[in-house]
Amino acid sequence: MLEKLEKIREEGFRRIAESTDPAMLEAVRKELTGKKSSLQEVLKSLGGLDPDMRRSVGMKANDVKNLFAEKIQTRQEELIAGASAVEGEIDLTLPGIEVSGGALHPITQMCYDLNDAFRSLGFEIYSEDDISSEKYAFDNLNFAADHPARASMDTYWLEGTEDKRGSDRLCLRPHLTGGSVRYLLEHGAPARFVYPGRVYRNETTDARHERAFFQYEALIVDKDISFSSGRVMIEAILEKVFGRKVNVRMREGFFPFTEPGYEIDMECLLCGGKGCKACNHAGWIEVMPGGVIHPNVLRAANLDPDVWTGFYTNIGLDRMVMMRYGVDDVRLFHSADLRFLRQFR
């Protein structure tokens, strides 16, 4: 009998050790200690044994039972510790389940990045309407009466107003600058604000020219500020766009609504200013115009140019996005082509 128990024990241990998952172990537990197990049979047969034998077999049988319970417990812990939730083989190089996601337009992304930067500098965000008038788009901004930009070859005038003048001649705004006077008329000075938006020019389109494109303009108006304060705005823009400090230089430039006006160049990021094909070997790339607000523009905004001064800068968002991502055709921005838009997350 004792030998039989020993065999049961040995066989049981083997079975427990061979169990490879919790379910299998549970089956083994039932088999070894359940009502129909060989061990139970031994225990049931105790009554027919002589008392001595009964005691030693009984003790042994109980020992085996306890040992089984112990072994099963240990084995169970082992199995949980080494368990996997997945049965069988798994190819971990398979791609993960795609995150479904839409996206803002890359121009909007750039615009919001810049808004964040300018908000942190205390600038308000303003938005002018798309349709403006000659008065706000040109007259207020010190454009000469016969400036070529006023011609219908350059500006989209509205039908029925094209031969009128001033506030009666309406157009899709050709630039954002007209919005500056609107804001100043409404809010007065001092002021610091940005006004991003889409502008329209009657142009022949190609990979580098568009009829509708986006600008981002910033203006600060205050007393007694120097034009060199304007550099803070310029550097804020470029640092936000390119993620690091970018060297800039201001040089002579001319725009009707500024005096003095500047062209602002940034160091070519490809060659670090040494000169390469991208920057036409100059080391610098023209990125934005800027300048001190012209006294006539301040007057149009009912501000006294002897008291107030200010600094504009205007950046072409399309061009910045193109530089940021290497986009080579400006027309893609208005294409609504998802093969293009889904690249920007």
Added chain:
Amino acid sequence: MNISMKFISRYVDLPSDLTYDQIAYDLTMRTVEVEEVIDTAAKFHDIVVGEIKEVNAHPNADALKVCIVDVGEDDLKQIVCGGSNLTAGHKVCVAKPGSEVVWHGEGEPVKLKETKLRGVSSYGMICGSTEVYLADIYPPQDEREIVDFTDLGVECEVGQCVAAAAGLDDVILEIDNKSLSNRPDLWGHYGVARELAAIYKVPFNELDSKLPEGLPEYPVVIEEPERCNRFTATKIDNVYVKESPAWMKTLITNAGMRPINALVDITNFVLLAVGAPQHAYDSTHVEGEEIIVRLAEDGEKLLLLDEKDLELTHDHLVICDAKKPLNLAGIKGGKDDSVLDTTNSVILECAVFTAPGIRRTTAYFNEKTDSALRYEKGIDTQRADLGVAMALSLFKEIYPDCVFSAFTDNYPVKTENEVIDITQEFLDTRLGEAIDRSEIEDILTRLGYKVEFSDGTYHCTVPTWRSTGDVSIHDDILGDIARLIGYEYFKKQPLPVKFEESIHQVEMDLARRLREYLAFRCCMNEIFTYPWIDEKYINAAGVDFEKSVRLATPPAPELGYLRASLIPGMLETIEKNHRYFDEFSVFEAAQVFEKGEYSPSSEDEVLPVHKNMLSGAFAGKDAKTLFFKAKGVIESMPGYCHFKPFTFKQKMKPSWADEKVWLNIVEEGKIIGSLGLVSVQALTDSGIKLISAAAFEMDTAMLEPYPSRTNEFKHLPQYPLVEQDLSLLVDESVEWADISEAIKYMVKDLKFVEEYRGKQIPAGKKSIMLSLKIGNDDSTMTSKQIEKKMNGIIKVLGKKCGAQLR
């Protein structure tokens, strides 16, 4: 514009250690943008002066000669040549192997190699002028003529580069014309030289501006002094058409024009030098011995030098004799009466026409001439003095026997010097640092200002060449000072900061939240479309054309209407994308326009009505799913974007929507937008096949943003809630809203699970599955309580909605 550094050196001596790149850089920083620095000698590499030592017959060809030539190297070279004027002892032009020449003056340059000609080896080539870019300077007399420097009287040395021998070893600064538009004084080398002299603080060689004296008058009548401020006429006799001297031809060539003949070249040279346009008339063609500056008669004709036959109008200024127009004033000469081959006496015009008229006429006839380019920038009347003085001295030099037989200076309007005061205080504040008075006076004086200083103020007399609009206020003078010091030398100054209040722009914030919600949470792609929209899609969407605003000159005939809705753009976007994607969703936020009255800034300005619209579209296979997707996006929008919620109602079907499946978005009884399936008609008309679409459009200005986030905290349930599912059988006419309304007050939470119609469901009925949660506020529900509650709910559903349990 091309600036020749040789030309510049006539007026200023620049420091010898300056590189041309440095000059280009400094000009770009201080004055005008230099786009390129071009070495004109570069294309003449390995083309040198050689001396012919021997001219021998070619053994195999009568037309060829075998020359022995000294090209300045250790040994003499043998060159085979077919030139008609090969002379031993003469200096000629030799292209060595490796140089690039234009074969017979035609086509692209070809790289030269040592070769054999009819069996005789030849080192390089003795060239004709057309083969080595010299035809403008040394026009060939016959096809086989080679350039003979000895005959031409050119002083040169054996081995010297031909560019240097011909005076073509120049450096050209190519200047961006746009950056010159406000500087009429820089449209000539003299003006650029003045800037360079100011930048480098070196002396500037001022030109003589003396006019002829004591000559008889030549009659000149100016009928339009507003358009013609000054007209000088000099009659010059005893001249004839001939080639200009080489030095003049090379300078004209280097500056980008072509030499023609000495009479014309003199006028062009003066234009390039001082920017004073001139014109020479054949004086024998001036009928009536009188010049009249007048407006053309409507329909009057003029044949220009470029063969263009103009029909003039009364807005065009012309220079006429007693009978006919001779010249389109300030723009281009007439063909019949300008310098001709037979000309032996000229009337030289040096006049000043005002900019607006020139601009109008130039644009009208599309005649962008060198002369017009200068006049349209606004030229000071004093410039004619320089122009006349320079031209007459050139005539004397080139035609020593010429006679100035008459001169008139009709000068109705004189450019007045601007006089501007600028204070030291203004300069210090705006420049952000104090600049020495001596420095300021030095800069301004070098630029031609006359400056007097008293009581902290500079009294500046602006030179006339800057007084035609360029410099008119003290800010302009500030700009001159700042740029000549150099913007790069001013220290960056921080922006002053005032912490008075934080920026709180709820409308702006809402606009951004809406876009971010749709992009990030609803997984839609933002798109931009043009504001002008193809009529095809406007028609497809059924948008009313009557209300729409039109462009006067649209990008294309079918793109005349500005959008009154974003839906047509959505249709176009679906049409464009559905060949690449089975399922997608897009949105656009933009302004749309409608006839109406709207004055955002001042009452005098009345614009069409603008609406800030937000639109979205969902394209895919199953129409019903698409609709509920769209509805879900709109339903959750107020919560996630934090604005006052709206409701849905069928009030007015949008033109683009399906017959049945549409809803208006309603805020306080007002329709602020719509959503729905796009009608099959609209899809078909847009060319969209095999795909369905749902869309929405709403006016975001009608939304009322909350000033902050609006999440509300509710206590977590203290006792567990019981979740129960019910499957109901109801009539088709029973809507979810009825069911929800009936039992909403009895449950903690109620969710729609699904709707089912099928075999097991009788006709006219549908099955609705819902899931609800019930619970007590003060204890855990017992099974008895649960049973009682559920029975109550089922009873209410039966009573109010006729629902039976399935």
